[in-house]
Amino acid sequence: MKSKMTMVETPNVYCLVSGAAEGNTRLNAFDNALLEAGVGDTNLMRMSSICPPGAKEVSRDEIELPGGGLIPLAYAHIDSQTPQMWIASAIAVGIPEDETQPGVIMEFEDHTRLEYVETIVKQMVVDAFEYRKRALKEIKFVGVEHQVTKCAATFAAAVLWYK
Template sequence: MTDTLDIRVSTGTGTGRTTLSAFDAALSAAGVGDFNLVRLSSVVPPGSIVHEVDGRDQLQGAHGDALYCVYAEAHASLPGHEAWAGIAWSAHEDGSGAGLFVEHEGPSHEQVAVDLTHSLDDLSVTRGGVYRPAGRLIAGITCDTLPVSAVVVATFRRAGWQDLPL
């Protein structure tokens, strides 16, 4: 029997005097600003349930913990330019909880939405066409004067440094 893995997906946008500080503000808004992000690829293990959450309902942990996640990040620093980030996911048709994530970023909602759809379709075809779209989150922000960032984060697990193998 497989333990259930609750995967939480949240969004955030932020503004800062630099692209990096805008990214940090977006991560904080998504509820993951105090973690060290460990980026995963796109495979969702069997026994998983994906939940859309607000940043305040993201995984909790100690300052500096490692956070295993899939994320999309977008940045814009010119007035009038937009930053859009999105994650979409699919589920195996057998109901096992196995699935796939795809993440994209771009200059418009439409571009990110199309890219997410095409990637999910292609990843399913590569695996025999047995995955069906199950959800998506897209976040965006327009640069007025200061740099901006948009993020979407799917969190799997967190680990304290004492829990990590050396």
């Protein structure tokens, strides 16, 4: 009988966060958007787009992320230095009907309004489930848009964690 070995424990919860902010530089704008999203004092470990089987959605307030900790997440972000331009980032999580199967996280960003980005990212989830031949139960979504004043960034993420 084979035993299941993993390098790290599989996360069992996730939360959806977003932020938009201005800054003096593109990196400062990104950092400020992370702070607004509640993940600014962590080290982001960008993951590919799979939600662990059975993972439950929680609010950002329900998990304690350690300062400086390595935090696994899937995220979308975009920045711009073009005044009056709209920028938007979004995440959509597809929850399977069969909770023993993994879900799918899709991320999308563009120099446009959130409504367009939301449409695209949700369709990406639908497509991903079709490719996998899995039944889709529901789509969870978070997104943010911002009209640039000087230098701005948007950020949306699915934070994978433990409870």
